[in-house]
Amino acid sequence: MNLLNNQVKWWQNPTLYYFQQLFKNKKIEEKDEKEDILTEEKQAALQKIKKDLIIWAAIYGACGVVFLYIPFYLFPFLFPFYNMEIIGWVVPFSPIFTIYGLILAIWEIIALTILNLKMVVNVSKICNFPNYQDKDFDKKIQVLYEVSIEKQSKELLDFDINPLEGLSKWQITFYTTLNKIKATLGNIIIKVILGRIFGRFLLRYSILKYFIDFVSLPIFAFWDAYTSYKVFRETKVRVLAPNVVRHFVLDFKRNFYNDEAFKAVLLDSLRFIAIAKRSFHHNHYLLAENIVHHFDLVIDKNRQKLNLEELLYLIETLNLEQRLALAKLFVLGMLIDGQLSRRDWNVLRILDKKDMIINFDYKTLKKWEHNFTQGKGLTELLQSKLQ
Numbered sequence: 001m002n003l004l005n006n007q008v009k010w011w012q013n014p015t016l017y018y019f020q021q022l023f024k025n026k027k028i029e030e031k032d033e034k035e036d037i038l039t040e041e042k043q044a045a046l047q048k049i050k051k052d053l054i055i056w057a058a059i060y061g062a063c064g065v066v067f068l069y070i071p072f073y074l075f076p077f078l079f080p081f082y083n084m085e086i087i088g089w090v091v092p093f094s095p096i097f098t099i100y101g102l103i104l105a106i107w108e109i110i111a112l113t114i115l116n117l118k119m120v121v122n123v124s125k126i127c128n129f130p131n132y133q134d135k136d137f138d139k140k141i142q143v144l145y146e147v148s149i150e151k152q153s154k155e156l157l158d159f160d161i162n163p164l165e166g167l168s169k170w171q172i173t174f175y176t177t178l179n180k181i182k183a184t185l186g187n188i189i190i191k192v193i194l195g196r197i198f199g200r201f202l203l204r205y206s207i208l209k210y211f212i213d214f215v216s217l218p219i220f221a222f223w224d225a226y227t228s229y230k231v232f233r234e235t236k237v238r239v240l241a242p243n244v245v246r247h248f249v250l251d252f253k254r255n256f257y258n259d260e261a262f263k264a265v266l267l268d269s270l271r272f273i274a275i276a277k278r279s280f281h282h283n284h285y286l287l288a289e290n291i292v293h294h295f296d297l298v299i300d301k302n303r304q305k306l307n308l309e310e311l312l313y314l315i316e317t318l319n320l321e322q323r324l325a326l327a328k329l330f331v332l333g334m335l336i337d338g339q340l341s342r343r344d345w346n347v348l349r350i351l352d353k354k355d356m357i358i359n360f361d362y363k364t365l366k367k368w369e370h371n372f373t374q375g376k377g378l379t380e381l382l383q384s385k386l387q
Helices: 014-024 040-074 095-126 137-148 155-159 169-178 183-204 206-214 216-256 260-264 266-277 282-294 308-316 320-335 342-350 362-373 379-383
Strands: 082-086 089-093
Touching (some): 040 095, 040 216, 155 266, 206 216, 216 282, 216 379, 260 266, 260 320, 266 320, 282 320, 320 342, 320 362, 342 362, 362 379
Antiparallel strands (some): 082 089
């Protein structure tokens, strides 16, 4: 589906309609062969976009709290409370206040969505991504739209790569739930703590009791700013990844296309990376798609689950040049989503136990991660011997 040519009505899909309108006036320049390398001017423009995004997202979060409680205290007669008994507990409840809060939350979500959509299109314009000459133009537009609405795609499954492989049902539920925790939990915890510590003091001075409600203001301001920043960062790494991945895979292809021993470990190496990250990240799909396509790999849907010991044994039998190329692939896989955590580092160390892959240096990997997310490319990694 071409998201830009197949125009939708605003009542059919409001976010897609607005996304299409934003792209109507987007001027796309001639194709730049170094799209993964950003000039200083482009980096400065992106920094300004990030700064403005964070400020406005924080303002929206703060306004949500202000508009919720100011009318509540100025016009308390509009929000009558009733006592409800729940399992022996008497709880005060105001239906009108609850509905009003839900309406404000919906408007806040709409405002943040508009903010994110504008940001994604502006980042796209600055980075000249995608270009109309690109054969994958439609697919990349789809990627931009999905990141703007924070939609997680499970396209990795197309290559029989499941980041959640090996987890039990309750572990999968835990991971899914953990990723959906919002600032409300932090707000409740803070209120309980402050209530315990300052409760008696605040009751003594009645005007200070309002502090308990407004303590959520910086929490929601921070949360909205943080979530919008994550969308900005995700947009950048998705925009910068295609050319980086293409450079690496073409380099691998030139050296190992006819090397059956090397090709035999590629799919399981990609599965290892995805399972280590525990994420259906689009850039991991991009990496898998390029490798499967350029190496003409066949996907076996009836395969057994990843056997790490067997994979490590096969890697150990490879020669130095092959192991070096795999080392770069593993590092690329850990960096390509723009986040190299200590957990990722510890996973990489598994590959270093028997000198199967040349030693890694954490500081160097963090430097490469920074270079990638700042638009400086990963040429150093591609040319490195990782010694």
